[in-house]
Amino acid sequence: MWNKRALPGKYYHWNPKDDTELPRTRYQWKFAEKQKLDNNNSLSKKNEKEPDEDERQAIYKRGQKEKKDYIKYKDMVEEELVPKATGREAMIEKRRQKGSYAKARDDSPEMRDSDLMGGGSDFQSMLKRKKERERKKEEGKKEEMQQRLQTYNAKEEEKMQIFRDMIAAGNIPLLQPRPP
Numbered sequence: 001m002w003n004k005r006a007l008p009g010k011y012y013h014w015n016p017k018d019d020t021e022l023p024r025t026r027y028q029w030k031f032a033e034k035q036k037l038d039n040n041n042s043l044s045k046k047n048e049k050e051p052d053e054d055e056r057q058a059i060y061k062r063g064q065k066e067k068k069d070y071i072k073y074k075d076m077v078e079e080e081l082v083p084k085a086t087g088r089e090a091m092i093e094k095r096r097q098k099g100s101y102a103k104a105r106d107d108s109p110e111m112r113d114s115d116l117m118g119g120g121s122d123f124q125s126m127l128k129r130k131k132e133r134e135r136k137k138e139e140g141k142k143e144e145m146q147q148r149l150q151t152y153n154a155k156e157e158e159k160m161q162i163f164r165d166m167i168a169a170g171n172i173p174l175l176q177p178r179p180p
Contacts, residue, residue, distance in 0.1 A: 005012065051059065085093050166172060 084090070
């Protein structure tokens, strides 16, 4: 060796365990702190497991029971604050409510017959508009048919003129005698 082992033995025989226990610098690195927190969280997450189906059902049932208990408690408090009528009083109160409901239904707003049965100028005008649309549609179809008919007649007249010219020239294959 170049220094002839003049340094203490710890420099020549390295032990990694000793290295982790002693800080290398006084500076505290932020990523090291994050790593420590992440390692702690990952360990705690590994210890926590997802609840299985039975545990989920138990949690759901517990929630339902708590909800039911709350509703019972709420009803009890309401009963203490505003007690319900019982016996004959309850029957009379129920009849009054039914009667008031029926009376409220009898007092329905007045409607005109034209609104209820549908009539008047709105319906008639709607029919007129519908008939006008149908008439325009029919006129459009008739125009298109007339246009097609004119085109067809023009083509037919052109063909007939060619045929008439052939007759006038005497060049008609049908009128010529057959070869023997």
